[in-house]
Amino acid sequence: KQEVTQIPAALSVPEGENLVLNCSFTDSAIYNLQWFRQDPGKGLTSLLLIQSSQREQTSGRLNASLDKSSGRSTLYIAASQPGDSATYLCAGGTSGNTPLVFGKGTRLSVIA
Amino acid sequence: GAVVSQHPSWVICKSGTSVKIECRSLDFQATTMFWYRQFPKQSLMLMATSNEGSKATYEQGVEKDKFLINHASLTLSTLTVTSAHPEDSSFYICSASMVDRASQFFGPGTRLTVL
Numbered sequence: 001k002q003e004v005t006q007i008p009a010a011l012s013v014p015e016g017e018n019l020v021l022n023c024s025f026t027d028s029a030i031y032n033l034q035w036f037r038q039d040p041g042k043g044l045t046s047l048l049l050i051q052s053s054q055r056e057q058t059s060g061r062l063n064a065s066l067d068k069s070s071g072r073s074t075l076y077i078a079a080s081q082p083g084d085s086a087t088y089l090c091a092g093g094t095s096g097n098t099p100l101v102f103g104k105g106t107r108l109s110v111i112a
Numbered sequence: 113g114a115v116v117s118q119h120p121s122w123v124i125c126k127s128g129t130s131v132k133i134e135c136r137s138l139d140f141q142a143t144t145m146f147w148y149r150q151f152p153k154q155s156l157m158l159m160a161t162s163n164e165g166s167k168a169t170y171e172q173g174v175e176k177d178k179f180l181i182n183h184a185s186l187t188l189s190t191l192t193v194t195s196a197h198p199e200d201s202s203f204y205i206c207s208a209s210m211v212d213r214a215s216q217f218f219g220p221g222t223r224l225t226v227l
Contacts, residue, residue, distance in 0.1 A: 032215065034215060036218075041223070042220075042221070043205060043218060043219065043220040043221040044156075044205065044218045044221075046215070046217075046218070049215045089155065089156070091156075093216070097143065097144045097209050099146045099148075099158045099161055099207075100146075100156075100158075100207070100216060101158075102148075102155045102156045102157075103155060104154070104155040105155055
């Protein structure tokens with residue numbers, strides 16, 4: 001059964017700093033891995049989706065990587081801004097029609 | 113494209129009442145819909161998987177008679193929380209997937225508060 005772990009649970013950085021959020025998963029037969037952002041009391045915003053055949057995806061200041069052999073994914077945020085403050089969740093799926101398994105998230109605070 | 117809506121966005125009810133939450137795929141047909149719930153400061157946990165026209169599959173520990181799921185069409189799934197109690201207060205989120213797509217599309221969530 002897939003298990004997803006995120007480290008650290010919380011992170012506080014000064015504005016402008018580059019940072020990396022970590023996600024690990026136990027089942028390397030992962031079909032895709034998604035990174036989401038969740039603001040307090042709100043739903044999920046999909047940030048990046050990496051399919052199993054891909055190694056990374058980029059969107060603006062965000063870059064996500066996937067290493068199936070080591071069971072790890074990272075989300076890199078460049079030049080962090082206070083508006084980036086939120087909880088970041090990673091989730092893995094074994095196919096397009098199976099449910100996602102979520103990590104517990106990393107709560108990011110970017111201090112101005 | 114690929115928009116999923118949920119209604120209502122929030123609901124407050126008295127203990128013992130039933131609450132229905134709708135999940136709709138607005139611009140695509142969803143072969144499968146998933147229902148998750150999220151307790152405060154926790155991550156999303158899968159409750160059940162529903163496929164159009166068939167009975168939902170519930171995760172261990174989720175009472176199927178308490179959380180009734182109906183997926184009567186390819187664009188609508190409903191979750192009914194029967195005889196709700198304060199411990200059912202949570203954030204309920206649905207997602208929908210379609211054939212041949214790698215990702216799921218999430219609704220905005222419904223916050224249920226049971227007094």
